[in-house]
Amino acid sequence: MLAYMLKRVLYTIPIALGVTVVSFALVHLAPGDALNAIAPADAPEEVINALREAYGLDRPLIVQYALWLLHAVQGDLGTSIATGRPVVGEVLKAVGNTLLLAGVAALIGVVIGCILGAVAGYYHGSLLDRMATGSSVIGVSIPHYWLGLVLTICLSIWLPLFPAMGAGPGGSSAWQWDWAHMRYLVLPALTLAVIPMGIITRTVRALVSDTLQQEFVTALQARGLSSRRIFLHVVKNTAPTVLAVAGLQVGYLMGGSILVETVFAWPGTGFLLNAAIFQRDMPLLQGTILVLCMFFVVLNLLVDILQPLIDPRMGRA
Amino acid sequence: MRGRKRLSSWLAAVPAALMLCGTAYAETVARYGISMADIPLTTGQPDRGAGAYQFTGHTIYDPLIAWEANVGDRPGKLVPGLATAWEVDPTDQKKWIFTIRDGVKFHDGSDFNADAVIWNLDKVLDSKSPQFDAKQAAQVVPRIPSIASYRKLDGNKVEITTKAVDALFPYQLPWFLISSPAQFEAVGRDWNKFASTPSGTGPFKLDKLVPRERAELVKNDAYWDANRKAQTDRIVLLPIPDAMTRANALLTGQVDIIETPPPDVLPQLKGNGFKIVQNVTPHVWPYHFSTQEGSPWTDVRVRKAANMAVDRDSVVALLSGLATPAKGQVDATSPWFGKPEFDIKYDPEAAKALMKEAGYSPEKPLKAKVIIAQGGTGQMLSLPMNEFVQQSLAEVGIDVTFEVVELENLYLHWRAGAKNEMNAGKDITAINLGYVTADPFYALTRFAYSGYVAPKGVNWGGYANPKVDEAIEKIQTTFDTKQQDELLAFVHQNMVDDALMLWVVHDVNPHALSPKVEKFTQAQHWFQDLTTIGMGSDKK
Numbered sequence: 042m043l044a045y046m047l048k049r050v051l052y053t054i055p056i057a058l059g060v061t062v063v064s065f066a067l068v069h070l071a072p073g074d075a076l077n078a079i080a081p082a083d084a085p086e087e088v089i090n091a092l093r094e095a096y097g098l099d100r101p102l103i104v105q106y107a108l109w110l111l112h113a114v115q116g117d118l119g120t121s122i123a124t125g126r127p128v129v130g131e132v133l134k135a136v137g138n139t140l141l142l143a144g145v146a147a148l149i150g151v152v153i154g155c156i157l158g159a160v161a162g163y164y165h166g167s168l169l170d171r172m173a174t175g176s177s178v179i180g181v182s183i184p185h186y187w188l189g190l191v192l193t194i195c196l197s198i199w200l201p202l203f204p205a206m207g208a209g210p211g212g213s214s215a216w217q218w219d220w221a222h223m224r225y226l227v228l229p230a231l232t233l234a235v236i237p238m239g240i241i242t243r244t245v246r247a248l249v250s251d252t253l254q255q256e257f258v259t260a261l262q263a264r265g266l267s268s269r270r271i272f273l274h275v276v277k278n279t280a281p282t283v284l285a286v287a288g289l290q291v292g293y294l295m296g297g298s299i300l301v302e303t304v305f306a307w308p309g310t311g312f313l314l315n316a317a318i319f320q321r322d323m324p325l326l327q328g329t330i331l332v333l334c335m336f337f338v339v340l341n342l343l344v345d346i347l348q349p350l351i352d353p354r355m356g357r358a
Numbered sequence: 359m360r361g362r363k364r365l366s367s368w369l370a371a372v373p374a375a376l377m378l379c380g381t382a383y384a385e386t387v388a389r390y391g392i393s394m395a396d397i398p399l400t401t402g403q404p405d406r407g408a409g410a411y412q413f414t415g416h417t418i419y420d421p422l423i424a425w426e427a428n429v430g431d432r433p434g435k436l437v438p439g440l441a442t443a444w445e446v447d448p449t450d451q452k453k454w455i456f457t458i459r460d461g462v463k464f465h466d467g468s469d470f471n472a473d474a475v476i477w478n479l480d481k482v483l484d485s486k487s488p489q490f491d492a493k494q495a496a497q498v499v500p501r502i503p504s505i506a507s508y509r510k511l512d513g514n515k516v517e518i519t520t521k522a523v524d525a526l527f528p529y530q531l532p533w534f535l536i537s538s539p540a541q542f543e544a545v546g547r548d549w550n551k552f553a554s555t556p557s558g559t560g561p562f563k564l565d566k567l568v569p570r571e572r573a574e575l576v577k578n579d580a581y582w583d584a585n586r587k588a589q590t591d592r593i594v595l596l597p598i599p600d601a602m603t604r605a606n607a608l609l610t611g612q613v614d615i616i617e618t619p620p621p622d623v624l625p626q627l628k629g630n631g632f633k634i635v636q637n638v639t640p641h642v643w644p645y646h647f648s649t650q651e652g653s654p655w656t657d658v659r660v661r662k663a664a665n666m667a668v669d670r671d672s673v674v675a676l677l678s679g680l681a682t683p684a685k686g687q688v689d690a691t692s693p694w695f696g697k698p699e700f701d702i703k704y705d706p707e708a709a710k711a712l713m714k715e716a717g718y719s720p721e722k723p724l725k726a727k728v729i730i731a732q733g734g735t736g737q738m739l740s741l742p743m744n745e746f747v748q749q750s751l752a753e754v755g756i757d758v759t760f761e762v763v764e765l766e767n768l769y770l771h772w773r774a775g776a777k778n779e780m781n782a783g784k785d786i787t788a789i790n791l792g793y794v795t796a797d798p799f800y801a802l803t804r805f806a807y808s809g810y811v812a813p814k815g816v817n818w819g820g821y822a823n824p825k826v827d828e829a830i831e832k833i834q835t836t837f838d839t840k841q842q843d844e845l846l847a848f849v850h851q852n853m854v855d856d857a858l859m860l861w862v863v864h865d866v867n868p869h870a871l872s873p874k875v876e877k878f879t880q881a882q883h884w885f886q887d888l889t890t891i892g893m894g895s896d897k898k
Binding site: 077082086124194208213308312315 | 395396405497499501503568607734764765767770813816
């Protein structure tokens with residue numbers, strides 16, 4: 042087991058290195074100039090050149106990458122060209138806000154998805170199954186931003202139940218765990234939860250329905266086990282795959298949805314990426330992409346480690 | 359019994375009295391949903407373009423010469439700011455003498471004086487000074503290109519020398535804002551720390567800054583200009599880049615004022631008692647033609663035909679009335695409009711006749727490629743408007759194709775100029791970019807003077823007219839404002855007669871206000887004066 046875990050941890054090193062190369066290269070491949078973040082559109086050539094030199098952007102790309110990587114491994118992701126603020130601070134603050142939103146959305150998505158999927162799988166082919174499957178297809182297909190706007194119109198404007206935007210009455214820095222603040226979470230979290238809910242419903246439905254047809258279930262029934270006990274065995278057999286899928290979905294949510302966070306002006310990673318992309322703030326863009334990718338890598342590592350704990354056969358394999 | 363009654367009536371009066379006291383001392387708050395994704399820089403020179411100056415520029419800071427932005431019924435003019443007077447030295451017209459205002463204090467309590475002016479000029483122009491800030495310099499140096507040197511003369515006078523005689527130099531100074539040297543020292547000479555606790559001389563002080571989320575400005579009770587004292591105690595700026603989200607925030611009462619409401623939501627806003635305010639705004643949405651060799655736009659008849667092919671009233675309708683038809687680079691009410699012979703109006707028959715004269719027709723169309731942005735600041739409803747213009751031009755025999763890029767990328771193509779391989783290599787012969795036309799340089803001379811052909815400046819298409827060049831050179835040495843205006847009008851009427859661009863519409867910089875906002879003067883400028891916002895029934 043220890044060897045398995047060690048192997049998984051070692052695998053993350055080349056992946057992380059690859060992530061740094063891709064996140065650095067991608068932002069430099071995109072058209073545009075990083076100095077657009079600070080220089081006015083009509084800035085003369087000499088001003089642009091002076092800024093290029095001041096920010097070290099006149100150096101060869103490989104040198105820029107090496108310096109960036111050197112600082113990144115020491116926890117310094119540089120300084121935002123647009124704001125002058127350290128990228129680490131900007132990204133961590135946004136990650137905190139997205140964690141809050143993604144955590145609630147994941148909870149809603151995973152819980153409802155598992156319930157709907159289990160019901161649909163258990164009553165395979167019934168009306169309940171068709172309803173659960175239908176809702177999961179809608180969940181996966183519906184455009185996020187459209188749903189966000191519709192929810193805002195219905196539940197903020199027509200029925201003034203929840204705020205239309207923002208991260209609390211005093212902003213995210215004054216966040217508190219009370220209803221006055223948590224009501225700001227409701228609409229963006231519901232909007233974000235719809236896709237993972239749909240995917241998890243379909244996954245759980247397929248797994249439950251498949252597991253119920255396996256011979257060991259017939260054997261358990263023949264031994265006279267109650268439905269509740271059999272269901273627990275089904276859950277145990279489906280859990281590793283559900284965990285892997287849920288892990289990926291939480292990873293996607295952590296990336297923050299640019300559209301949902303923009304529609305709700307939620308100051309998370311999606312909102313930050315949106316600003317960084319449109320401003321061509323390359324250090325901020327690189328830093329945010331790197332942190333998010335590393336989140337994904339770490340999350341997958343955790344899932345890989347957790348899976349054999351639930352199903353020891355995986356560790357042996 | 360009577361005693362108990364009296365006591366109970368006294369007790370009943372207590373909450374009412376408390377409420378009255380509360381009202382008397384309650385703070386008035388205006389929450390303003392701005393279209394930017396972040397709060398602009400708060401160190402002195404805001405980033406994010408001209409529109410940002412109204413939020414963290416002219417609120418916290420003052421310039422030496424200000425732009426009058428608290429009037430809406432006429433164009434503003436240059437007015438004294440931290441300089442009470444300015445004059446050119448009659449013996450050497452490159453030298454400008456500024457009389458510095460006495461008795462002004464920065465928010466931190468330190469004195470504003472001539473030394474502070476020199477310190478601030480060093481802040482952006484002397485890269486060796488300890489206070490030099492590359493970010494602030496990048497914002498303002500392109501806007502004060504004429505300054506060659508500067509020095510303090512005596513207690514309250516500063517001399518600025520320009521590179522050449524430049525009568526329009528005062529128009530550059532509303533962009534240059536004065537930060538507090540004492541506060542810079544107090545925060546350990548660190549501009550990033552200064553950004554959180556800035557100090558200027560402006561009508562507002564920064565009370566709270568949460569990057570990307572909010573900035574709270576509070577009234578500066580000790581502000582030196584009695585005509586520009588803030589009418590609201592606190593203004594909360596909330597970055598909400600998505601237009602629909604801004605409108606929703608207004609509709610649900612989360613904000614009291616928003617800029618640029620989406621045209622589709624206007625009927626709903628008006629129907630719910632919200633007020634839409636707009637005004638003439640120094641902005642134009644044009645196609646800037648290349649007149650370089652090989653461009654299909656070198657023939658003035660083609661350029662004029664393009665101008666007559668577009669039904670601007672329909673474009674205004676497309677924008678739900680949030681625009682005015684353009685008849686030139688500046689609005690027809692501008693003192694710089696002049697009397698052009700070419701009357702820009704929708705006349706497709708005349709346009710077809712001109713195209714026929716030039717050898718083209720809808721059957722044998724002229725082909726041209728225009729580079730456009732998919733959207734962004736100043737671009738209005740870029741794609742629908744461009745498609746409308748494309749159809750209109752096709753009807754008179756101009757077959758336009760688009761190269762669509764992001765706005766930031768469009769700027770690169772703009773700075774490079776039409777002749778550059780970046781454009782010429784792709785057969786791009788016109789560019790669609792919303793232009794700010796706030797002062798003579800921004801509105802006219804930068805586009806019309808042959809000395810500013812890109813990459814030296816932003817005369818993108820290489821326009822050259824000796825009469826216009828001569829007039830622009832004369833403007834530089836004409837210090838009488840009336841004569842200046844006459845010369846600028848001459849430049850403009852030539853630009854129109856030469857159909858330098860296809861001018862479509864002017865933006866009107868719309869704002870939507872909740873019924874709680876009782877006062878707001880919308881200036882005919884990008885610089886709106888937030889001191890004019892007055893709140894009514896929001897007292898708590």
